[in-house]
Amino acid sequence: MNSIVSPTSVTCPVCNSVCEDLPLYHYTAKQAAAHFCPITRDADRYQRLEASIKKLWQGDECSILRCNECGFAFGYPFVGGDEEFYGILHEQKGYPVWRWDYDVAINQALNPTGGGKILDIGAGVGMFLSSLGKEWERYAVEGSESTRKVLEASGIKVFRDLSTSADKEAGTFQVITMFQVLEHIAEFHEVIAQCRKLLSVGGKLVISVPDGEAMIRQERLTGCPDMPPNHINKFTADSLSRVLKDAGFETTPAIFEPSSWFNFKGALHLRVIADSTKPHSIAAQVYRVPNKLLRTPLIAGLGVLAMLKMLPYFGQLSKGGAFTIVGIAK
């Protein structure tokens, strides 16, 4: 049996205080793998995920700790997913969609600046960059080789290595964006320092992340963990501002994602996932149905059942689960 790790001398990655409280949550590699891919859905993929998670954690367990001082919460061992982990995780992926935080970036940083060099870190297939006009010279950083090729084919320059590029092109960028990226990266101090280096004075760094408090609330209400090593950082607006100020930025007040039915729908999906990881649940049986034509309406039925259970929490679950902060380089 696994003993529960209660780290007693872990320091907060944001403010360096010692975190002495008991962990908020504690997970094994099996629980994490089952969260990303239930064994009933694809046993081979589940096992590859479990092996890759154990390698990242250098063991079988991970705790979620929260700093009393600054409110930042984080996974311990403090390590994010690597290319292998995300390679397996993204074997099933949806189509990219336009996001609310793209509009925040355009209104708060791009329109007031008017043009210049822009870098999107974690650009995906480049949906945001491709939407921009000719006044922007577009650059990207992206972890997957196949996606890098897609970006280059659409005329976007790709940095292979952020730290080398930060040396070569220091002070030449007007805007850098990171949409829902920083929560995955244990080395966030280094990444933000490299962004500061790349930006000209007055240049803008736009960061959106899931709200740490919302992640914890969602976990309580849906039963679905916000599972490491995917999200390793749970920032609050205060703890992220602190990181930016320490790195030489002025910050503007956080802009929170608006409430929407879409957020509630996301919570229902999480509830279904949480149920499907219990081997004897109806949800687990449904995910085992091999015929997709049959499985899809059954999963929709699970969504309706989840909605009946979750409706009393509609107010809390429809709240936006993310926020955006703009840092201005000093």
Ligand SMILES: [Zn+2]
């Ligand atoms: Zn702290």
